[in-house]
Amino acid sequence: MQVAIIGAGLGGLTAALALARMRLAVTVFEQAEALGEVGAGITISPNAGRVLDHLGLGESIRERGVLPGTQHIRDLATGLTLRTLARDADLEARHGAPYRHLHRADLHALLAGAVEEAAPGSIRLGHRLADITPDGRMRFTGGAEARADVVVGADGVRSTVRDCLYPTEPPLFTGQVAWRGLVPTDALPAEVAAEPPGIFIGPGRLVLRYPVRGGALTNYAIFVETAEWQEESWSTPSTRAELLAHLGAACASVRLLVEATPPAWLFKWALFAREPLPSWSVGRVTLLGDAAHAMLPFMGQGAATAIEDAMVLARALAAHPPDEALARYEAARRERTAMVQLQSRLLGLRFQGKDPEVLGRGPLMNEEELGLFAYDPVTVAI
Template identity: 35%
Template sequence: MTQDMPHDDVVIIGAGIGGLTLALALRERGIGATILERTAELREVGAAVALSANATTLFRRLGVLDALEEVSWAQSDLIFRDGRTGATLGRTPVGATYRARFGADYLGVHRADLQRVLSEAVGSDRILMSRHVTGLREEGAHVLIDLADGSRRTAGVVVGADGARSLVRRWVVGHDDAIYSGRSGFRGIIPTEQLSELPDPHAIQFWIGPTGHLLHYAMGGEGQDVNFLAVSRTPERWPADEWVVPARDEEKFAPFAGWHPAVTQMLGAVEVTQRWALMRRPPLPTWHRGRVVLLGDAAHALVPHHGQGANQAIEDTWALAEELATADPRDPTAAFEAYEGRRRLRTRAVQFASWQVAEVLHLPDGPEADARNAHMGSSSYFEDTLAWIHGYDPTHDSGIRPGRLSR
């Protein structure tokens, strides 16, 4: 290693939610980390985040929950509705009842606000912007990190927290293994006051039907905005290498023609110019290669139907930080394997459940859809399908058991 090549014990690639949270979790254990972020400023991708108790309990432990709650909205209910008639299929309180059960709120927050809270807690001196990583290679007891500006850094451990389109994952796996799920989405944010047709505007809601579904939830310190994701079962094949493609505004309406006025009003309240491919990735046999390890979407990208992508990354940070705190600096392999052992079954279960949700939400009219609707309306629905996710405490590695699907 040359004298002019900076060296860090731990380098985190990506200043997203997982990377920033990992830096805080490592700091709690006395480990400093440097974050390399490719963009010149932190920018939101996907607009908003729903944080369930399995994440917010950890944010409390890390000392950032109070600041986060100032810019978030605690959801009142989880509601499933028939997308065409608006009939309530199921309602579960997720306010005081949820807080009493799981010890924390179910929050909606703008991704930019969440990144700001986390980055301020980490400190700007630990986050290096405009550091686009172009390559990795191991050299003895170090990893050489090549940057787009021609410079290099070295690290004892590199954590790939660079999201679902991870460069680090490609380095670990050897190829790009993304798979189109057969569904795409349109996203938007609308002031709550503009949604006069919307019942229960401060609840997290799914409007469901055979051709797609609409998910939305309130966010912001006053619940002043609603974030939505409209998912359709089109196109059958994704037409491009890019995950986000230009779209005509009218395309968003086609899967939801004849749906309830609250749905069509929400879709019409904001111009949409992009369509997002909902991609999935197969589970990996290992999340590490040499001194490089994956975290969050880079390790186990999820389709967004359970809203668990960010939450699972946050869970990962606790296990990885604990294992790195006791790692042999000469060889982190045992720590990586212990981390994977703690997280593999949990994340695979959540991945599988997320893949299945779209199938359940998009059932054609008939006996299966009727049985699903009855289950959603039952008092056991949340316990059967979601409590195992939301009730997980990453500091105790409990609650791995997946529930049955909502058919």
């Protein structure tokens, strides 16, 4: 069986690696001329960590990633800790899989290297998909064509595969804009650099900060309610002045974090919500990751669910003929990803100070009850 994957993002590369490990023939078509990732942090929770362990990347993830220990939930205006969450060795031991903060580029490079080793020459750069038909015929910008028995659209939030085959409603602007930045930790005042990772919450605002690259860099994302600007792009540059003007009554820790950000390391993007799709597959073509279920970032599960998809899809394709495999993949994944999509939206509202329970003792993100971290894509029934 020849499998083509459109998109060499975190989801597409994990799918390629899982398929190659199961000895299926795979080709990845990526629009970019060079492989790479935006500068930002990413959290790998045990549900995704389990897949990376299974694919042989667990040790590298543990080596390169940071285990936060304790996350502090703090009041944005005062900086005072309201409560703490354990993200420590006990959590990892309980789930038997890593929970780590990583630099996206480090995870991406690790996956790309492993794919190249397992299936040399399988990643074709400079291939931008222009059109696709349900029988797996692909046409690329510039005229090149290809065909595969199964095609997987792992081409992200603005998926061409989805647009060609699945008419969808336009996404809804949430009224929130997010800024993300990276700061060399030694550029921060010592007392700010030493602060624990976690979240600051206040009305209409949420700040997330954590270390990556062994603590050498501090990653942050700041979510603000504003309708001034509405572009869904992860790479639109911003300025410290613009972000500071949107911070409202934020404590000194947050302001100092923004002020220490190198100008080229600050970006903004508007947050759009999407409804779960009624179906992912048409003929021999299916979707994976953000193309199938782009979600708001409040649960930090976008890449994790893409990685889950990748493992389940590869297992289905290795065990069943294409049509049956795609049906089983979709049946195994739709409910889970719709749950995470909807819970992420809900959590966003709660974080933004709309739910007073968050500031008190109520459940913040009940991952145990939701089965978020316990999900095992390597063994789940398909």
